[in-house]
Amino acid sequence: MRLLVVEDNKELAGLLVEGLKAGGYEADRAARADEALHMAGETEYVAIVLDLGLPDADGMSVLRALRARLDATPVLVLTARDSVNNRVEGLRAGADDYLVKPFAFEELLARLEALLRRPQQQIASLLSIADLTLDVASRRVHVGGQLQTLSSREVAVLEILLRRKGRVVPKRLIEDQLFGLSGDVSSNAVEVYVHRLRKQLADRTPSIQIHTIRGVGYMVAETP
Ligand code: CA
Secondary structure (H helix, E strand, C coil): CEEEEECCCHHHHHHHHHHHHHCCCEEEEECCHHHHHHHHHHCCCCEEEEECECCCCEHHHHHHHHHHCCCCCCEEEEECCCCHHHHHHHHHCCCCEEEECCCCHHHHHHHHHHHHHCCHHHHCCEEEECCEEEECCCCEEEECCEEECCCHHHHHHHHHHHCCCCCCEEHHHHHHHHHCCCCCCCCCHHHHHHHHHHHHHHHHCCCEEEEEECCCEEEEEECC
């Protein structure tokens, strides 16, 4: 049971890591946002404890980047900012729980236990639009209750669009998520996948449209 603690304050991070070890977990520490994303990409953590005030970026951007790259590791956000807005923003960005500093260490342990008890399906979400659902964990797509056969790339594109439904998703972002940052991508690869997905959906339901916003990207929306 390995956890990642993302906290720049050395003293607090040390206490957290030691406390978690005493609580029976293994724990790694990252002090910066870029370090956290790198470590989360290298190791399968059972959960991430994430401070929002980091030196190189807001912790919220770490959370968004994790979710954007389809990492569903449970995230417990730690913050000194006790405002409703921050809580709402954190939960919207995909945090699983929230703890405001200062907190009792026992409470952190209790919340982590609760997070880890949740079945995986609840952590990985079910995305939906109109009569379509996509189960992120099983990669199954249903339209009108019928299981659909889509290629894994098509499902990946669909997921990226559904996570931001009703908003424009930059083409560049889809490219990064499909092919990583290798840069070894033909310039129209995303267009090809979006085109295929659009055709697949058009064959199955009239209720969903993928709009092209020229020079920017794509947006999935319900047909008005
Ligand atoms: Ca901090």
